[in-house]
Amino acid sequence: MPENTLLVPVLDPHESYLVSIGSHPHPHRILGPHHLDAGVLVRVLRPLAESVTLIIETGARLSMAHVGNGIWEALAIIEPGAYSVEATYEGGSPWTTDDPYRFWPTVGEVDLYLFGEGRHEELWRVLGSHVKEQQGVLGTSFAVWAPHAGAVRVKGDFNGWYGVSHALRRLDGNGVWELFVPGLTEGTYKYELLTADGRWVERADPMARQAETPPQTASVITRAQHTWDDEAWMRKRASVEPSSQAMSVYELHVGSWRPGLSYRDLADQLIEYVSDLGFTHVEFMPLAEHPFGGSWGYQVSGYYAPTSRFGSPDDLRYLIDRLHQADIGVIMDWVPGHFPKDEWALAKFDGQPLYEHSDPRLGEQPDWGTLVFNFGDSQVRNFLVANALYWLEEFHIDGLRVDAVASMLYLDYSREEGQWVPNRFGGRENLEAISFLQEANATAYKRSPGIVMIAEESTSFPGVSRPTSEGGLGFGMKWNMGWMHDSLEYIQRDSLYRSYHHNEITFSFVYAFSENFLLPISHDEVVHGKGSLIGKMPGDDWQKRANLRAYLAFMWGHPGKQLLFMGSEFGQPSEWSEQRGLDWWILDQPTHQGIHALVKSLNTSYRAERALWDHDFDTDGFEWIEGGAAEQSVVAFLRKSDDGGKIAVLANFSGQPVTQRLGLPVSGVWTEILNTDAEAYGGSGVGNLGSVTATDDPWGGRPASAEVQLPPLGVIWLRLES
Template identity: 65%
Template sequence: MPSQPTEHVTVSAQRSAPDKVALPELSDDLLGAVASGTHHDPHSVLGSHPVAAEGVSDALTVIRTRRPLATRVAAILDSGARVELTHVHSGIWQGAHVTGHQPYRIEASYDGGPDWIADDAYAFAPTIGELDLHLIGEGRHERLWDVLGAHHRTLGTADRAVHGTSFTVWAPHASAARVVGTFNDWSGEAHSMRSMGGSGVWELFVPDVEPGAMYKFQLRGRDGEWVTKADPLARHAETAGLTASIVTESHYTWNDDEWMTARAASNPHDGPMSVYELHAGSWRLGLGYRELADHLIDYVTELGFTHVEFMPLAEHPFGGSWGYQVTGYYAPTSRFGNPDDLRYLIDRLHQAGIGVLMDWVPGHFATDAWALARFDGEALYEHPDPRRGEHKDWGTLIFDFGNPQVRNFLVANALYWLEEFHVDGLRVDAVASMLYLDYSREPGEWLPNIHGGNENLEAISLLQEANATAYRRNPGVVMIAEESTNWGGVTAPTNGGGLGFGFKWNMGWMHDSLQYIANDPMWRSYHHGEITFSFLYAYSENFLLPISHDEVVHGKGSLLGKMPGDHWQKLANLRAYLTFMWSHPGKQLLFMGQEFGQLSEWSESRDLDWWILDQPAHRGLHSLVTQLNRVYTENPALWALDNSPAGFEWLDGGDSTHNIVSFLRRDGNGDEIAVFMNFSGATVGPYRAGLPQAGIWDEILNSDAGDFGGSGVGNLGSVTARDEPWAGRPASADITLPPLAGLWLKRRR
């Protein structure tokens, strides 16, 4: 029961009965504000309150409730006593009793209708505690989703439980707040919320509201205007096109204990990681989260990828944004099912030994009027200055990264996906747009920082906090930056001034290598630096090599379409390119469809070109990717020292005449793999190559093999290196290098 200030009234000693006591008089203005739902603290009037009356020997309690249009109202105490209430003003009724402060229900009678009995929303104490409010005030509540939003709860007493939902929202600029939904016909006067003081939080427990109920918040701005908003902390939302939040609670039982235990004991930065990026809605049209589990797991397991990466799954209104313009940061999109359905998908992936990454978009958000934009009548989540708060290129708003509560909203959101959905890592979108105040802005369109520079100091601090907190609370996860500039220290520790990410997308490698491979082989010798330059900075950060959705949209065509030559040559070039990618230092990511040579540019509105797998040449490319993943994961030399120069050594990086690059990959435990890439259109051989040791070197992968759709040129399974020095190496071998192909040789031990 709530602990309310005692109301005071003076009466004579003879007037001790409740019906003879003059109850405190409340002004019509106060009662009118409470009745209309515009008062900041309706619980100070409504509900149950002790009354201190001079000369009255028994403890007196006044009960007030709002029941407009009722003809008779009574409070039914849990003791069974009945307290008749009298109409006071604007649908507010009151009465008093001397039986002590105790739970009650309200009975109301209406003309032409049955009596209506229900628990009163104003009979309950706040469901958010002082410690929670303190942490919110400091911007340090790491499980914010546990206290804000809608939560189905059981309150009441041991003798009589009361089921309902607590609604809690942060709206510091609001002068009043109400909750509306299917439980009150979307009229909020009966469910005005109480202000929890300087925290800016508003709260109300509404009895009998069960999971599945839809709701929104009505917020009265300081200008007196009302706005109706979806819940920023909603954990479930209506399907795109509709905008209400949905009360939800999880009943899911996880079955991935083995995976989670192993994850906590692992270091993903030093392990194998080949990522299959996909858009859940168009991988196969019409599949929900649960159906995806069956189809996707079989497919990814066959291909051998270690992880899948989902493009954003947080709720977003426009499918064409692919999830990068978010309205519901804590709500998995309802397009594919409910939150427990997503838990099921991730659980199944883990049980199959597949890690799960997800795109996260903390840099900007959608402008829809029913969501975060001008949330409580003015700028709140977005920076109020358009020079920092608007992203004109994308038509979005930019978070106010310096606001402690906004930072808390974002940091807790990262933790929410890692902890509530067991996601193994987040790929943070558009980090460059967060780091620079002048990102995509002309002179005069941006506001310098306090030092006069273009660095967004508040955004930097947010990223550092999010990364450090994620790693501290969830050992074994990975935070990945999509960062396209030469910002230093993206993957350096935060305690040394770095941003604290685990990996950075190597956008330079992507740009240069695609530019190189697009050239006809006869001209590649003039562009040799484009294929070798990435090795100069390969260890300046912990890199992931991305061929993502961004490379196959907006008129860029498909990955196969970027390759030169006729169809056979295009496929051969693509096989060589992927072989180079898998052997290059760093982890790798490939967007869906490229594993079988999708012909058309990707569109979120249609299926992938699955039919093309019926063509042997494209099935061969699919087989190559499968083999790349198998050989990659089985050989630590290709990943154990990804982030150390000790894992790489050139054999020959300067053979531009033949369009050949060759190098060694090592694991630090004696295993070595020699990589030979022949980007020319002709077979080269015998090709004399220096090697670190004599002996038999097995041909563990040849992208030109007939099984992959190649010409079948090779070395009969192995080559023998002799103790004959060559090119500064103590041993050498004569090797046949297939055209437009990659060759991996592993020294037999």
């Protein structure tokens, strides 16, 4: 026996066995360098090796002794520094590698403390995989939250998908595990976790910033290398309030807008198209990684990974950068309410419910067959809040549209009696989810001035778009689902019968300023048997197109911002499907070119006329002109701006032209800046020869009035000339 072995602590056989199978929760206690009075003891795991040599920084070589279960050790009298390990196997050449277990933890005490408190606002910089330099060596750090796991290993193409030699150490009581792998800068990987009942389960990294292209499910080591060139946009964004700006949003599904395009391909074609139409923003349906394309991205498996279907994370950065340089804002759908049950992703991540609530009455969403996040857990909330910040900060996203907020707010959402658990006060509100939404919104606005958080919320829950300081949820805007439902009900009716349902088109004005509303005609309205937007319209083909043009002009004139789903801007005849592209061929027809031209005119006039957006969310920007003309199916109102601008929006939803005297606030010339019945848009050309002149003849309680010709199934906009 060598003399110095008396100075080396004896290795516990059970612990060495656990290390040898990658099941030790603290492998660094056994492996790597250990300072003793006699020197530095180095242990390495090299199963099946015939001989192992420690090569220390000075170049000296020390033979290592096998002490059982594939563990080898050597005592260096001096600090070995950046040592390497040479192993020889039967019939093979020597294999020299660095040692993962010689490095200090890559997760600091402050990071662990903040995550333990659920307050780490930059969690993506800590957990997940990161290419970085440690002790002068470039490699990849891995860190994962798995509090119920007995051991964690990482495997990938860098170790032949055999994770025993790369077991992570548990750093704290909250269950953060960590390992730095020197020399590793690219590749794919997954985690293996030892469950409490003794099973090994395989999982993708919840904090991975890139994933393999589905149906492959491994995580990908990545590092951002894109150089941003949108400083002007970001400065402008931070200096303005979105609610007081023009906002017309073009919603699209990347995979079916023009199939086959990558993020980089999309940059040229989408920018040209959207810029020509004049939309201020695009809204992407969810771009976070998702296993099933048919979910459209609403069942997310990789919350921090842009879907690889269209390229790398840097490719997406390039697309957003280019959009900003073209003066187009970017909104993205975000889905923090639920996630799929795929066993390789978040579900029972470490063998037990972790991200989801353990009680199925709280942790499952029956409508979609998905799991619901445990909003009461501080680490789960941290995961989600940081995820919102990640997209806003790392990808310069200008706003998040939060999906299915109503499903988060109510404990009894889509549940029968006995299938849900009341809150601590006996009510149906999900207090933990409410608190989470308030935290996410307040933190996002604090860190990213000028962004907008938008709620898809379908109930009358109070204060959705009110500040958290006033007890609201803190969203900047809310989708006006009531307007969408009522106006679509109305516009689908034959014009002969609309006079009996006049309240459907006017009711939205009753509550128009109760929230900061965005008016959506989204993907949900043109799928699953609902037909296309033009397909909803009654009458023959001419009437369908006229109805669509009138409806869009009414929408653009109505208080609130606007969102229109792709294809509706040119009257796509078929229902949308993610499996095919839009009906671009229809744009060869002049009648559909007319609809396309109208949308371009709507955006041009809308953006130019401050009165149409200056006071979208308060009554200072709105006055009725005529709301009760049910028999004529006429709706007329005034939009106003602080600079004195006035736009009269006059809609005739009957099938006949109407000549009507309307009261106006000021006499003078009112220019017809838009007429949906113009021949250029495919209309019949009924109008007012470019303008009307209001005289000082009181009408309808107003000091001036004008006789106006309203086209059938048409909307005109009149601007007061100074």
